[in-house]
Ligand SMILES: NC(=O)C1=CN([C@@H]2O[C@H](COP(=O)(O)OP(=O)(O)OC[C@H]3O[C@@H](n4cnc5c(N)ncnc54)[C@H](O)[C@@H]3O)[C@@H](O)[C@H]2O)C=CC1
């Protein structure tokens with residue numbers, strides 16, 4: 001086993017750098033086949049100082065495809081099926097370099113403040129609202145997600161739910177489970193010929209639009225952006241217009257300040273009588289007490305909810321009024337489908353997300369590439385090859401203030417900088433440079449000098 005090293009070496013680690021067996025390694029890599037396709041055949045797989053020292057915490061039952069990719073790198077991977085209460089999360093996060101979560105785990109500034117070793121967060125899902133992205137960026141912590149691997153699964157769920165709502169299948173099925181035969185056609189409809197109103201015409205909304213048209217529906221959508229329509233769908237100018245025309249309203253917007261309570265008493269009022277509401281976006285987008293009123297009054301004929309303002313930590317936990325005050329009222333409604341945030345929960349989606357996010361984490365930890373990061377500038381350099389054995393890759397994440405590049409180049413400029421790229425995003429900038437002919441003493445010197453600059457957020461040197 002090589003000398004124990006942090007991937008972000010502390011000062012006392014640096015003293016051992018020269019004697020580390022891992023200091024000049026070219027370890028065989030277990031990068032997956034997809035990753036191999038995008039790097040040259042003789043690419044040198046850069047690693048942080050010692051991959052076996054990288055600690056990874058995976059929460060919320062991240063798919064085994066992702067777990068395998070990370071374990072095969074030699075990282076120490078701890079896997080938990082559910083999310084953790086904040087106090088336990090803080091205890092665990094102190095120690096880890098990489099954390100993988102899904103939609104439930106809240107990585108707030110309060111939690112991230114304790115994450116002294118953390119370099120990267122993987123959201124094994126689409127939404128990143130559960131992470132304080134700006135705070136993470138300010139600490140030099142990269143955040144990755146999977147922007148569309150579960151979009152199809154959500155779109156298919158919504159198609160299914162429209163049929164289930166229009167035919168009152170939830171209620172009929174419950175009645176049969178309770179031993180009651182209740183054969184009715186009153187208030188039951190085909191979805192063919194009905195109008196679907198999609199709020200948020202992004203990856204999911206657009207995918208759903210195509211599927212709905214294939215079912216014979218007319219599609220209208222509302223989005224803050226002007227987006228090209230697919231098929232014969234057409235964009236309307238306001239949410240109000242959409243609500244006034246749609247038989248089914250489905251929400252596919254992110255959780256941001258503008259979408260909080262987007263569907264409240266006024267919007268239910270604007271909906272057609274007897275229409276349906278589907279929410280598989282985020283729980284805060286719908287005012288649930290207003291939905292309860294609209295359902296009880298008969299204004300809406302049914303609803304499907306996959307997401308809630310407060311969701312339980314894991315399977316088997318209660319979904320009751322302690323979690324959300326209106327819990328019991330909601331559960332008593334007719335023609336209401338309640339699902340436990342499973343929009344993206346299919347084998348296909350979870351496997352694909354596992355691979356995509358784990359690969360991004362490996363690329364970041366081992367190579368420093370921020371391609372696909374949602375909170376840092378996207379910077380990547382072509383891979384080093386086996387013909388370049390004495391190269392080091394310098395990664396310097398810094399405050400985006402005048403004069404920094406001059407200082408950094410004063411430090412690395414004495415060496416042969418083969419290639420360099422830098423970019424900024426808001427207040428944070430990311431610099432990557434490959435330097436040739438360096439020995440471990442030089443690496444130590446570079447590291448120490450970069451760390452001492454006042455602009456420094458985080459320095460990493462890979463070789
Ligand atoms: N239930 C589940 O399991 C899942 C839920 N989701 C949720 O669905 C959301 C949408 O996902 P994608 O379609 O992939 O996102 P996306 O980013 O591709 O599309 C979102 C669309 O909403 C639009 N938008 C933003 N603010 C708006 C506003 N105030 N009014 C109208 N339109 C607005 C954007 O312009 C964009 O076109 C995610 O942010 C996530 O929260 C995503 C996957 C699974």
Ligand SMILES: O=C(O)CCC(=O)C(=O)O
Pocket residue numbers: 102103104124125126127128150341343344345
């Ligand atoms: O599968 C999950 O845990 C979360 C799905 C989701 O909401 C998302 O991808 O944003």
